[in-house]
Amino acid sequence: MNSSSEPQAYGAGRVGSAFDPIGFIRKPQVILRVVAWVFAIIVFACIAQDGYMNDVCRYNDSNACGYGIGLGVIAFLLTIAFMGLDVYFPNISNVKTRKTIVT
Numbered sequence: 001m002n003s004s005s006e007p008q009a010y011g012a013g014r015v016g017s018a019f020d021p022i023g024f025i026r027k028p029q030v031i032l033r034v035v036a037w038v039f040a041i042i043v044f045a046c047i048a049q050d051g052y053m054n055d056v057c058r059y060n061d062s063n064a065c066g067y068g069i070g071l072g073v074i075a076f077l078l079t080i081a082f083m084g085l086d087v088y089f090p091n092i093s094n095v096k097t098r099k100t101i102v103t
Helices: 021-025 028-050 064-091 095-102
Strands: none
Touching (some): 021 028, 064 095
16 A cells, blocks of 8 residues: 555555445445435435326426426436446546546
8 A cells, every 4th residue: 555655646546456345335425425315316206206196296386396306316316426436436547537536
């Protein structure tokens, strides 16, 4: 492993290390992504299940149900995408790609 005195660009010193699933699950950002994923499912499911009555949105007879379902689906997909980036991030050796992911 690299010591903390060696220069690292966005963690590039750790490229190619073995994947540690327990260490990955214990990261705070991963825990928060899983929580966000669960809340996205809850938002989507609640609005999809109880948002409509007789095929009419219960929230002011408007498109609020479609908007809420859309946001829930987008949040669900984005949390999966970010989780995938978190998994593959240690194997990315290009500093420009790492910088794009981090920022």
